[in-house]
Amino acid sequence: MKSNLIENIISYLVNVFESDQDRLNHTLSVRDMALKLGKIHSVDLFRLEVAALLHDFTKNESIDDAFEMAKKKFSEDELKQIPQGCLHAYSAAGKAELVFSIDDQEIIDAIIYHCTGRIFKSRVEQIVFISDYIEESRAFVDESLRDMAIKDLDLVTYHIFNNSVGYLEKKNRNVSALSKDALSYYKNKTEVINER
Numbered sequence: 001m002k003s004n005l006i007e008n009i010i011s012y013l014v015n016v017f018e019s020d021q022d023r024l025n026h027t028l029s030v031r032d033m034a035l036k037l038g039k040i041h042s043v044d045l046f047r048l049e050v051a052a053l054l055h056d057f058t059k060n061e062s063i064d065d066a067f068e069m070a071k072k073k074f075s076e077d078e079l080k081q082i083p084q085g086c087l088h089a090y091s092a093a094g095k096a097e098l099v100f101s102i103d104d105q106e107i108i109d110a111i112i113y114h115c116t117g118r119i120f121k122s123r124v125e126q127i128v129f130i131s132d133y134i135e136e137s138r139a140f141v142d143e144s145l146r147d148m149a150i151k152d153l154d155l156v157t158y159h160i161f162n163n164s165v166g167y168l169e170k171k172n173r174n175v176s177a178l179s180k181d182a183l184s185y186y187k188n189k190t191e192v193i194n195e196r
């Protein structure tokens, strides 16, 4: 059952991203990075693999379709708080339940919060978020971040939030409160630890 699920998801992805090989490669690369970090940090590999494979699987759908799908699971008020660029994460969570009967909350949360991030409630969520940013095909990522992820998940999480929130603010783009709260949380957490 478990191994079938992974196979089914991969054939679904090959199909849906037939004309978007970059997206397929990114997805598989996030999966590889999540499994690598999962092994190092002793985190559930099955949950990581499923969440990583599904994190972007609705990314090429229209905003209207994403909104309709997300509305099945989330209130309109909640969805209005989410930057439009992260709506695909909410629609992916809804569709993962519908198409693949995913009912594991850690997997669903890892899909929902891979884009805005948040103060993470599990290492599964946190590793999917990190892997989305530092996977090997991301050319803009400094190799030092990948080394840091091997040693310290919270510290690399802080740097990713710092980079991405800083980038969005510079471009005058909407920043989710989830991301801002997480930035200050991981800043404080890693400062306190590093001062010891």
Ligand SMILES: [Fe+2]
Residues within 6 Å of the ligand: 055, 056, 059, 088, 089, 114, 115
């Ligand atoms: Fe995404």
Ligand SMILES: [Fe+2]
Residues within 6 Å of the ligand: 026, 030, 055, 056, 132
């Ligand atoms: Fe992604």
